[in-house]
Amino acid sequence: MPDYTPHTDEEIASMLRFLKLESVDDLFNSIPVAIRTAGGLALSPGIPEPDVTARMNELARANRSGAEDLICFAGGGAYDHVIPPVVSALASRSEFVTSYTPYQPEVAQGVLQAIFEFQTVVSRLFGLPIANASLYDGSSALVESVSMSLAGSTSRSAWISSGVHPQWRSVLSTLTRGRELDLRTFALVNGETEWPEVDRLGKESSPSALVVAYPNYLGCLEELDRVRKICDHLGAAMIVVVDPVAAGILRTAGDWGADIAVGEGQAFGNPLGFGGPYLGMLACTQDYVRRLPGRLVGETTDSEGTRAYVTTLRAREQDIRREKATSNVCTNQTLMAITAAIQLSWLGRQGLRELALRCARGTRYLRDRLVDIEGVEMVTGDAPVLREFALRTRIPSSKLITRMAESGFLAGIALENLTAGKCDESITRSDLERSILISVTEKRTRQEIDAYADAFEKASQP
Amino acid sequence: MSTEGFNTVDRGDTDLAKKAYGMPGGRAASIPSLGREFEPTIFELSSPGRSSHQFPTTNIPEFAPDELVPAHHLAKASPQMPEVSERDLVGHFTRLSHRQFSVDLGAYPLGSCTMKYNPKVCDSVVAMPGIRDVHPGTPSAMCQGWLELLVELEEALCEITGMAAATLQPAAGAAGELTGLLLMRAFHEAKGARPKRVVVPDSAHGTNPASVSLAGYEVTTVKSDERGCINVADLREVLDSDVAGIMLTNPNTLGLFEEDIVAIADAVHEAGALLYYDGANLNAILGVTRPGDMGFDIVHMNLHKTFATPHGGGGPGAGPVAVSERLKSFLPGPRPVRNPGSESPPDWQSPQFVWETPQNSIGRVHSWHGNALVLARALTYIWIHGGDGLLKVAQRAVLNANWLRVRLSETYDVPFNRTCMHEVVFSAASLKKRLGLTALDIAKHLLDEGFHSPTVYFPLIVNEALMIEPTETESVQTLEALAEALERIVDATDDGGDASYRAPRNTPVKRVDEAKAARRLVPTFDAR
Numbered sequence: 001m002p003d004y005t006p007h008t009d010e011e012i013a014s015m016l017r018f019l020k021l022e023s024v025d026d027l028f029n030s031i032p033v034a035i036r037t038a039g040g041l042a043l044s045p046g047i048p049e050p051d052v053t054a055r056m057n058e059l060a061r062a063n064r065s066g067a068e069d070l071i072c073f074a075g076g077g078a079y080d081h082v083i084p085p086v087v088s089a090l091a092s093r094s095e096f097v098t099s100y101t102p103y104q105p106e107v108a109q110g111v112l113q114a115i116f117e118f119q120t121v122v123s124r125l126f127g128l129p130i131a132n133a134s135l136y137d138g139s140s141a142l143v144e145s146v147s148m149s150l151a152g153s154t155s156r157s158a159w160i161s162s163g164v165h166p167q168w169r170s171v172l173s174t175l176t177r178g179r180e181l182d183l184r185t186f187a188l189v190n191g192e193t194e195w196p197e198v199d200r201l202g203k204e205s206s207p208s209a210l211v212v213a214y215p216n217y218l219g220c221l222e223e224l225d226r227v228r229k230i231c232d233h234l235g236a237a238m239i240v241v242v243d244p245v246a247a248g249i250l251r252t253a254g255d256w257g258a259d260i261a262v263g264e265g266q267a268f269g270n271p272l273g274f275g276g277p278y279l280g281m282l283a284c285t286q287d288y289v290r291r292l293p294g295r296l297v298g299e300t301t302d303s304e305g306t307r308a309y310v311t312t313l314r315a316r317e318q319d320i321r322r323e324k325a326t327s328n329v330c331t332n333q334t335l336m337a338i339t340a341a342i343q344l345s346w347l348g349r350q351g352l353r354e355l356a357l358r359c360a361r362g363t364r365y366l367r368d369r370l371v372d373i374e375g376v377e378m379v380t381g382d383a384p385v386l387r388e389f390a391l392r393t394r395i396p397s398s399k400l401i402t403r404m405a406e407s408g409f410l411a412g413i414a415l416e417n418l419t420a421g422k423c424d425e426s427i428t429r430s431d432l433e434r435s436i437l438i439s440v441t442e443k444r445t446r447q448e449i450d451a452y453a454d455a456f457e458k459a460s461q462p
Numbered sequence: 463m464s465t466e467g468f469n470t471v472d473r474g475d476t477d478l479a480k481k482a483y484g485m486p487g488g489r490a491a492s493i494p495s496l497g498r499e500f501e502p503t504i505f506e507l508s509s510p511g512r513s514s515h516q517f518p519t520t521n522i523p524e525f526a527p528d529e530l531v532p533a534h535h536l537a538k539a540s541p542q543m544p545e546v547s548e549r550d551l552v553g554h555f556t557r558l559s560h561r562q563f564s565v566d567l568g569a570y571p572l573g574s575c576t577m578k579y580n581p582k583v584c585d586s587v588v589a590m591p592g593i594r595d596v597h598p599g600t601p602s603a604m605c606q607g608w609l610e611l612l613v614e615l616e617e618a619l620c621e622i623t624g625m626a627a628a629t630l631q632p633a634a635g636a637a638g639e640l641t642g643l644l645l646m647r648a649f650h651e652a653k654g655a656r657p658k659r660v661v662v663p664d665s666a667h668g669t670n671p672a673s674v675s676l677a678g679y680e681v682t683t684v685k686s687d688e689r690g691c692i693n694v695a696d697l698r699e700v701l702d703s704d705v706a707g708i709m710l711t712n713p714n715t716l717g718l719f720e721e722d723i724v725a726i727a728d729a730v731h732e733a734g735a736l737l738y739y740d741g742a743n744l745n746a747i748l749g750v751t752r753p754g755d756m757g758f759d760i761v762h763m764n765l766h767k768t769f770a771t772p773h774g775g776g777g778p779g780a781g782p783v784a785v786s787e788r789l790k791s792f793l794p795g796p797r798p799v800r801n802p803g804s805e806s807p808p809d810w811q812s813p814q815f816v817w818e819t820p821q822n823s824i825g826r827v828h829s830w831h832g833n834a835l836v837l838a839r840a841l842t843y844i845w846i847h848g849g850d851g852l853l854k855v856a857q858r859a860v861l862n863a864n865w866l867r868v869r870l871s872e873t874y875d876v877p878f879n880r881t882c883m884h885e886v887v888f889s890a891a892s893l894k895k896r897l898g899l900t901a902l903d904i905a906k907h908l909l910d911e912g913f914h915s916p917t918v919y920f921p922l923i924v925n926e927a928l929m930i931e932p933t934e935t936e937s938v939q940t941l942e943a944l945a946e947a948l949e950r951i952v953d954a955t956d957d958g959g960d961a962s963y964r965a966p967r968n969t970p971v972k973r974v975d976e977a978k979a980a981r982r983l984v985p986t987f988d989a990r
């Protein structure tokens with residue numbers, strides 16, 4: 001039977017003799033016989049690596065992937081971006097891969113400094129001075145940001161734009177269930193959140209925060225000045241969900257006046273991976289630093305005055321604050337954060353800008369072609385979009401996607417699936433069924449886009 | 463050109479080179495792994511205008527930025543990312559990696575974290591394009607391989623833990639805890655009950671009480687008794703109809719099996735409450751006993767511990783939660799299930815595996831389906847080991863821990879000195895009294911000896927705790943070397959000798975000033 005333990009029979013015998021035990025079973029005498037797993041686990045016996053690899057290969061072949069045979073036009077929070085060999089090579093160095101949380105900074109300067117560099121690039125991307133060492137994914141960063149706003153407020157409510165990714169909103173509502181919050185959702189109308197008018201707002205039901213996405217999940221750029229005004233009026237925190245790729249050309253969240261910004265960092269060097277592991281990014285103003293969730297790395301010196309890094313403001317964290325902590329996060333997504341820092345260093349200032357532009361240009365080019373097709377129209381009207389857009393066609397999107405797959409395209413995501421069938425007031429049930437979210441990355445060529453548009457024209461016929 | 467020394471730069475004779483020497487884009491040449499110099503940040507290695515990115519040729523029309531989005535949305539300047547050549551990028555992160563201890567480098571007996579060897583075959587499985595490059599929004603009929611993989615993993619985890627069904631969504635142990643506690647809440651609410659408290663032992667990991675609060679419950683702490691375990695009589699005193707459940711780690715964080723677990727489970731169930739199993743220590747009992755058979759209702763697993771998925775410098779992990787039959791309908795969704803109506807072999811119309819949202823689902827707990835590539839690694843590990851191999855893992859993990867316990871019991875206090883499970887908690891309390899040697903000192907000295915330190919000052923109920931988890935993948939020779947190193951540290955101090963220096967001194971940096979980091983917070987390069 002294959003395994004990775006080094007023990008020889010002789011060594012086991014000698015170790016048992018040292019322990020004055022007869023057999024390995026004696027080690028487990030403290031476990032009552034009644035609850036022992038008699039006869040062992042009902043799992044198949046172990047099989048050698050090559051056989052397991054072959055079996056996994058079979059499973060892999062039962063998937064249609066971007067790399068193999070489906071050209072990816074799906075986004076919705078998970079994007080098919082270039083991952084250069086140099087980034088994969090560096091991010092798979094086993095010193096990063098097989099270490100753990102830097103509890104002993106003297107032997108963890110590599111990970112600590114890489115996190116410090118990650119925090120710096122996130123801070124710059126979001127235009128806010130403090131960033132943490134990563135959270136599980138975009139949705140968990142969203143949940144943590146709302147918790148941060150609640151911790152400093154007497155309010156038990158938060159106002160959320162429907163432009164925030166529906167799956168993230170679902171996570172937010174699940175994970176705050178026990179805290180009995182009043183999460184109010186505001187519909188999107190023509191791609192823009194329908195917030196209440198400032199002059200009609202009382203202060204009675206003041207939320208701890210307003211959450212808006214930029215661009216929102218339907219790809220639209222919302223006007224954030226309005227959100228800031230409402231926040232000022234209500235004394236609420238402004239939380240912006242940022243697409244960090246779009247941040248390559250857009251004004252930063254901090255520039256728009258955000259108190260906290262969160263985002264999904266998958267786009268930077270992390271493969272689609274069927275949805276994970278990705279990474280949550282979170283940045284905030286100085287005011288929130290004591291409520292920051294998870295690990296934070298700071299620069300310091302060692303006893304000889306040499307520059308060094310260490311996890312800091314540890315008194316915020318669960319191992320010290322226990323039930324009084326604002327977050328329970330311990331293990332995070334450091335490796336993905338390091339990967340993102342490496343990818344952003346590879347992109348550089350110019351590359352990040354060009355990345356955003358290339359996505360936006362491909363998106364524009366495709367959109368112009370698709371809206372020319374009869375019966376195809378934008379879900380979000382005239383709202384400006386950047387790298388993603390939602391279309392309504394004459395047929396159910398699930399059918400459209402199946403047809404497009406026959407031509408070799410992952411056409412997009414059926415909005416119906418993304419929203420788990422629940423529609424916002426602004427999108428009617430039948431509209432939802434016929435809506436599809438499409439994304440174009442820097443990888444898509446004009447040739448691919450032209451072929452996609454041709455196939456789309458045929459596939460979207462009723 | 464000078465060839466001596468490491469920090470030479472070709473200064474040449476030209477003005478440019480002379481000028482460049484003082485320009486941003488610092489020298490990328492040093493030996494930081496040996497600690498002679500710090501490694502500059504990537505920002506200091508940057509030089510405006512340098513780059514390493516290369517994009518594919520796409521032939522897409524070059525719309526100007528303000529043709530694409532309204533001008534007031536555009537930044538005046540794009541965010542200032544590092545500007546380095548590919549060569550400098552590689553040099554920088556390679557040098558950083560040389561300043562990092564890891565499992566691949568040496569023994570990492572960090573208690574409670576199960577830092578075992580991570581088989582390389584798992585790396586190759588998650589590098590398969592058909593696994594790695596699948597979009598999570600792919601319709602289920604086009605990713606049957608992934609759904610099958612997830613279902614197979616769920617079934618294996620249920621067999622290992624003795625539970626009925628599981629969610630694979632939680633991204634780490636703590637996320638699993640919160641998920642599990644919300645399942646507990648949903649269970650009680652469905653019966654119209656609103657208990658307010660969750661019982662947590664004083665030996666629990668910090669995430670347990672933190673998760674309890676986030677789930678909207680109050681923490682009630684029970685003390686461990688003189689055996690290091692939960693006392694059933696003490697527990698009964700805090701159990702009433704206001705208790706929703708109890709969170710236990712078994713073996714507990716002292717590395718001891720809760721011998722009265724069956725009586726504990728009965729008492730908790732009698733009170734109408736549920737038992738939550740923190741699976742951080744599951745490695746000890748694989749194939750030996752199962753949480754479900756002990757009476758637990760909800761179980762989280764840390765796949766990054768027990769099932770050897772690499773810890774990635776602090777993450778990713780995966781924290782699936784398995785439950786008994788009566789909690790199944792509350793699980794997060796959508797979850798992958800076998801399609802009872804499907805034919806095999808599957809066809810496009812009726813796939814073998816489908817997504818299903820449980821009837822009373824609490825909702826999603828992850829943006830997509832969980833840390834999928836971590837899940838694929840765990841299944842690879844489970845398939846290679848099989849039922850028999852997993853049992854061997856537990857046996858050898860426990861054998862190693864006990865060997866170290868006995869081997870070191872004359873040098874270090876063992877507050878609860880009886881057969882332990884996969885880890886052993888020593889105390890430096892009497893060494894501190896006698897020699898002034900604290901757990902922290904020992905941890906730092908051990909770094910000089912080439913080992914990673916144990917977990918220190920946890921669990922909180924042991925003074926000067928040193929929690930050692932050797933794992934099953936270390937040889938007895940490595941254990942002996944670790945034991946000798948731990949003895950040497952004490953002996954040297956005893957002699958008034960070498961160990962009185964302030965360790966560590968063989969590491970890339972010396973003792974790091976943590977107080978200074980907190981006093982003057984520098985969380986980014988721009989805050990320097």
Ligand SMILES: Cc1ncc(COP(=O)(O)O)c(C=O)c1O
Nearest residue numbers: 330331574634635636667669742
């Ligand atoms: C006993 C125990 N419980 C819970 C956790 C939390 O798990 P994670 O770090 O995966 O969130 C840990 C891990 O560090 C642990 O050791």
